[in-house]
Structure formats: structure tokens, C-alpha cells
Amino acid sequence: MRIIKLFTLLLLIWSAGQSESTTADESLWARESAFLLQRGRIEKGVFQPLTYGFSENLEFSTHALAFFVMPNLTAKWSHQNVGDWYFASTHGLIYPTPLLRLISREGTGGIISPEFDIPHLFGISNGILVSRRFQSELITLKAAIDVGLKTGKLDERTTIDLPLVYPRLQPFYTGCGLRFGFDIRHQFTSKIDVLTDADWFVFPGSDEGFAWEHKTLVAYHSRRNRFSLGYKLVYGEYPFGKAWHLIAPIFDYQRAWGK
Amino acid sequence: MNRIKMIVGLFVLLCLAGCDGLVTKFESEEKGILYKADHSIDPPTSADTLTVMTWNIRFGARRLGWFGDACGDRVILSEDEVMLGLEGIANKIWELQPDILFLEEVDVESKRTGYIDQMQWLLDHTYFNYGAYASMWQAQYVPSEGLGRINTGNAILSRWKITDAKRIQLALRSDQDALTKYFYLRRNLLIAKIAIPGLDNFYGACIHAEAFSTDDTKKKHVEQCVEELTKITDDDGLFILGGDFNLLPPGSDSTDFCDEDGCSDEHFHGKNDDPLHKDGSNYTPEITWLQPMYDNFSCAVPLAEFQSDQLHHFTHTTIHPDGYWNRTLDYLFANVDFIAGSDSTHQEAIPLSDHCPVTAKWRVSK
Numbered sequence: 001m002r003i004i005k006l007f008t009l010l011l012l013i014w015s016a017g018q019s020e021s022t023t024a025d026e027s028l029w030a031r032e033s034a035f036l037l038q039r040g041r042i043e044k045g046v047f048q049p050l051t052y053g054f055s056e057n058l059e060f061s062t063h064a065l066a067f068f069v070m071p072n073l074t075a076k077w078s079h080q081n082v083g084d085w086y087f088a089s090t091h092g093l094i095y096p097t098p099l100l101r102l103i104s105r106e107g108t109g110g111i112i113s114p115e116f117d118i119p120h121l122f123g124i125s126n127g128i129l130v131s132r133r134f135q136s137e138l139i140t141l142k143a144a145i146d147v148g149l150k151t152g153k154l155d156e157r158t159t160i161d162l163p164l165v166y167p168r169l170q171p172f173y174t175g176c177g178l179r180f181g182f183d184i185r186h187q188f189t190s191k192i193d194v195l196t197d198a199d200w201f202v203f204p205g206s207d208e209g210f211a212w213e214h215k216t217l218v219a220y221h222s223r224r225n226r227f228s229l230g231y232k233l234v235y236g237e238y239p240f241g242k243a244w245h246l247i248a249p250i251f252d253y254q255r256a257w258g259k
Numbered sequence: 260m261n262r263i264k265m266i267v268g269l270f271v272l273l274c275l276a277g278c279d280g281l282v283t284k285f286e287s288e289e290k291g292i293l294y295k296a297d298h299s300i301d302p303p304t305s306a307d308t309l310t311v312m313t314w315n316i317r318f319g320a321r322r323l324g325w326f327g328d329a330c331g332d333r334v335i336l337s338e339d340e341v342m343l344g345l346e347g348i349a350n351k352i353w354e355l356q357p358d359i360l361f362l363e364e365v366d367v368e369s370k371r372t373g374y375i376d377q378m379q380w381l382l383d384h385t386y387f388n389y390g391a392y393a394s395m396w397q398a399q400y401v402p403s404e405g406l407g408r409i410n411t412g413n414a415i416l417s418r419w420k421i422t423d424a425k426r427i428q429l430a431l432r433s434d435q436d437a438l439t440k441y442f443y444l445r446r447n448l449l450i451a452k453i454a455i456p457g458l459d460n461f462y463g464a465c466i467h468a469e470a471f472s473t474d475d476t477k478k479k480h481v482e483q484c485v486e487e488l489t490k491i492t493d494d495d496g497l498f499i500l501g502g503d504f505n506l507l508p509p510g511s512d513s514t515d516f517c518d519e520d521g522c523s524d525e526h527f528h529g530k531n532d533d534p535l536h537k538d539g540s541n542y543t544p545e546i547t548w549l550q551p552m553y554d555n556f557s558c559a560v561p562l563a564e565f566q567s568d569q570l571h572h573f574t575h576t577t578i579h580p581d582g583y584w585n586r587t588l589d590y591l592f593a594n595v596d597f598i599a600g601s602d603s604t605h606q607e608a609i610p611l612s613d614h615c616p617v618t619a620k621w622r623v624s625k
Contacts, residue, residue, distance in 0.1 A: 109402060162399070
């Protein structure tokens with residue numbers, strides 16, 4: 001708690017001296033929008049994925065730390081903007097089987113009971129992002145469809161009934177899931193912004209039909225570094241019923257290389 | 260700036276509000292959770308004799324080889340398996356017709372039993388109208404063996420209204436590392452005030468004491484139990500307690516079950532064996548720890564009766580699926596004598612749990 005207080009105090013002291021323009025370069029720290037990283041720029045967070053600006057209209061990202069136990073890759077492709085509206089589509093592939101098999105074990109660390117077999121699972125995700133800047137706000141609307149493919153039976157008792165995790169694995173049980181949401185990023189100064197978002201997960205044909213997630217992150221960033229701190233609020237339906245979870249604090253440090 | 264302060268302030272408040280811990284910790288004393296059946300069956304308007312019963316129902320797992328208390332590999336039961344267990348338990352309750360029922364190992368929201376609220380299910384599928392529940396293990400996630408979310412505890416079911424219930428926290432084990440202790444069980448004594456016709460100060464109590472400790476935790480649990488029940492007696496109250504003490508009656512012939520309880524890959528009592536004894540299976544150093552209960556209260560199976568025919572009163576086995584009862588862990592105590600010879604140890608219920616129900620009759624003193 002002392003660290004949080006110290007961080008917020010430093011943020012307040014620092015921001016009191018700021019009087020810069022509040023416009024930001026959308027190509028920096030732009031993961032939650034339709035904007036892409038500049039070509040050659042790389043951003044990596046402790047928890048955020050490694051993102052690489054491959055070209056003017058293509059960007060790749062992967063959760064690098066988890067890659068060896070959960071191979072994953074997402075491409076973000078920018079499309080023709082319509083007036084002030086910017087469009088991008090996302091296309092992702094994930095193979096969580098090695099990770100799920102790793103945590104399906106006896107003793108401490110056993111998240112999934114070892115009495116069940118985990119088949120090969122492939123997750124395919126396709127989505128669309130639409131962003132528009134209004135003075136100091138960057139607003140992004142998003143929608144995606146997640147398809148879960150498997151090579152064998154996945155026992156329903158293998159679900160991990162925890163916030164954040166449960167809805168992300170649910171397409172492997174239901175076949176598909178839909179995601180909708182919006183992000184609002186308000187630029188207070190050129191170096192401080194607040195991101196707030198909301199996401200809805202729905203699973204057609206499932207008894208446990210939805211999850212709602214909201215987060216707010218206060219971030220301080222330069223061109224090379226970004227510190228963010230905030231909370232996440234989750235309301236969802238699990239096999240045991242509906243539940244709220246407040247996850248706080250959440251934090252991340254991101255570093256950028258290249259342009 | 261003001262906007263920043265407002266947002267940061269809001270954030271700090273939310274941080275201070277904090278998240279729920281992964282594991283629920285309990286106060287030294289707090290309210291028990293009251294239940295009511297969906298049906299309403301008129302309870303008897305007068306009561307001359309009560310039939311009471313205690314039963315550790317093993318969360319409806321019957322005699323399956325569950326990893327935690329047997330040498331099995333089962334963790335998460337199917338809904339069909341749990342329903343089979345619960346239906347068997349409900350049928351036995353209908354057959355034995357207790358007026359007050361003390362249950363241990365009742366799951367109310369556990370992944371291992373399909374998140375079935377067994378407390379509500381048993382109320383709704385028997386003739387009991389009211390229930391009280393106190394959790395001994397409540398965690399959002401137990402990251403071991405895939406156990407996941409769990410809420411299990413002890414319970415009291417009654418034909419008559421339960422007007423109040425309290426959960427007394429029993430001592431925690433001191434022989435575990437901090438991480439294990441954090442995720443481990445928090446045993447309790449549940450005391451419920453029951454509105455039995457003609458009695459205005461009657462309590463039912465249910466205990467499930469520690470099972471696997473290698474320190475003096477079980478002794479502390481007995482001491483706490485005696486202390487709480489003595490308070491009822493001192494207040495001119497009447498009580499009946501049912502429960503699983505995980506202790507043998509003093510004078511038991513056999514006190515070391517390491518060989519019986521050991522799994523195929525385990526060995527005990529050898530010169531180089533570490534540990535020398537299986538946790539929870541060697542009762543030899545604990546054999547007198549239950550004596551204060553006998554000294555202060557009346558047992559449905561008096562010590563002399565038990566000692567004269569021990570096999571007849573065995574209530575527990577760890578050997579699945581075919582082992583037979585080999586020790587006594589389950590008891591009924593009261594501060595007024597039970598009707599002599601009214602006790603029964605229902606060993607025929609062996610397919611239904613690793614403990615058998617014990618019943619006795621108690622005359623309502625006017």
C-alpha cells in the first residue's frame with residue numbers, strides 16, 4: 001500500500017508542473033485502439049504483449065513470456081479511414097494446450113484436476129476496432145468473435161472458475177464467444193492519460209452466458225517508458241453463479257524500442 | 260488538476276476497498292448461516308423424546324477414492340456421482356427419522372461436487388424445515404490437485420425453527436508452513452438455538468475437529484468445545500452435540516492405523532521412515548484427549564458400553580471401496596443423559612460415506 005501511495009503522490013507532484021499540449025501521438029502506446037505502432041517500433045510490457053510495428057498498416061503482437069507454453073500471435077491490420085474514423089481489424093491464433101496440461105497436475109500448483117485429459121485446443125479470434133479522436137479523448141469501439149477448436153472431448157469440469165480466465169477459455173467449451181466493448185483514453189497532458197474501458201463477453205448456447213469487465217488505468221508515459229496503475233472490475237456468470245470481483249491494484253511497466 | 264485528483268482519489272479508494280482474499284478467514288465468533296427448506300412441513304407441536312443423529316456425509320462422495328482422504332485419484336466428481344450420494348443419504352435420513360441432524364462435510368459451493376448446495380438440497384429432499392451452516396473451508400480457489408473453489412462445513416438440520424446460530428472458530432494448526440496454513444481448513448464449532456416445544460433454552464451443537472494435525476490442535480479443539488458447552492450448562496441451557504472429533508474413545512484397543520491407512524507407495528514404522536507415522540493415523544499420543552468430554556457430559560455410547568464391544572461402535576474407515584469400519588470417531592454428547600440403550604451405530608450405511616451415522620434418543624425434560 002505504501003508503494004501505491006508513493007506512486008500516486010509522485011504522479012500528483014509531477015503532473016502539477018505540467019502545462020504541455022494535451023495532444024498525443026496515437027502511434028505510441030496504441031494497443032487499445034485502431035491506430036498502429038510506427039513501423040519498426042517495439043513495445044513490451046510486463047503484462048502487456050510484445051507488439052511490433054511491422055509496416056504502415058500491419059502490426060504483430062504476442063504474449064512473449066507465455067509463448068513457449070501458450071503459443072499465440074495477433075495481427076492488427078489497419079484499413080481505410082472514413083472521415084475521422086479509423087478502422088483496424090485483428091486476427092489472432094492461440095494454442096493454450098501446453099499451458100493447460102502444465103497446470104493439470106497433482107499437488108501444489110494443480111489448477112486443473114489431473115484426472116482429465118486436455119485435447120489440443122486452437123483459438124481463433126477475429127475482431128474490428130474503430131477509433132476517433134475528440135480533442136483530448138480517443139474513443140475506440142471494438143467487437144470480436146472467438147472460435148474454439150479442439151481435437152477431442154474437453155470435460156466441462158476442467159473449467160478454471162476465476163475472473164478474467166473463465167470467459168477467455170469459455171469458447172473452447174461452447175465453440176464460440178462474442179466480445180464487444182469500448183475504450184476511452186483521455187489525455188490530461190502529453191505524458192499522462194487515463195484509460196477506461198468496458199468489455200462484454202457473451203457465449204451463445206452456454207448456461208454461463210456472460211462476463212463484463214471494466215478497467216481504469218492511470219498512465220504516465222514518455223516515448224520509451226510507460227507506467228500504468230489502476231483497477232479492474234469484473235462481473236460474470238460462472239458455474240457457481242454470478243459474482244463480482246475487484247482486482248486492485250493492477251499495474252504494468254512497458255518499454256519501447258525503435259521509432 | 261482537480262480532475263486528476265478526483266480520478267486518483269477514486270482509484271485510491273478502490274485500492275483501499277481491496278479485493279476479496281482468495282481464502283475466507285473467520286472471526287473468533289460470528290453468525291452461522293441459516294437455511295430454510297423450500298417446503299413447509301408442520302413440525303410436531305409437542306416433543307417428549309428426540310431422536311438425534313450425527314453423520315459425516317463426506318460431501319456425498321460415498322466410497323469413491325477421493326485424493327484427499329483416501330488413496331484415490333478422484334478430485335472433481337460428476338453431478339451424477341454427487342446426486343447418487345445425496346439421494347442415498349436422504350433415503351437413509353427418511354429411514355432413520357431423526358428430529359435433529361448433525362452433519363459434517365456438507366458442501367454448499369464446491370467445484371468438487373458440481374456446486375450443488377447440499378445443505379439446501381438435503382433440506383428440500385427430507386422433512387427438515389430449518390438448517391444452520393458454518394463453513395470450515397471456504398476459498399475462491401485452492402490451487403492444488405485442481406480442487407478449485409470450495410465451501411464445505413458442518414451443519415445442523417431441524418424439524419423446528421432454528422432461531423439463532425453462531426460459528427466458533429477452533430484453533431488453527433501450528434504444524435504447517437504459512438502457505439499451506441493459508442489455504443487449509445478453518446475448523447469450527449457450530450451452535451444453534453432450536454425452538455423445541457416446551458424448551459426455551461435448547462441448543463444443538465456440531466463439531467468437526469482437526470483430523471491430520473501432528474501437534475496438539477485436536478486437544479485444543481476439545482478444550483474449546485468443553486468451554487463453550489459448559490457456558491450453556493452454566494446458563495441453565497440444554498444441549499446435544501453431534502460431531503466427528505477425529506479422536507478415538509479412551510481405552511480403544513487399536514490406536515495406530517498407519518498400516519491400514521497407508522497408500523501402496525507409503526511405508527511407516529520403519530527405522531528410516533520419515534515420517535514415522537502417517538499424519539492423522541496415529542492416535543496413540545492422543546488417546547486421552549477426548550476424556551474431558553466424557554468427564555463433563557453424557558455420551559450416547561458410554562465408555563463402558565464402547566469398551567465392552569468396540570467393533571459394534573466403529574464409525575469410520577479409510578479403506579475404499581471395500582474396507583469395513585475399523586475405528587470410532589463420531590459421537591453424540593449432551594448435558595442430560597440420553598435414554599439408556601437407545602443408541603445405534605448404523606454400520607449398514609457403509610456404501611454411503613466413510614463414516615456411518617450414529618443415533619440416540621433423548622428425553623425432553625420439562
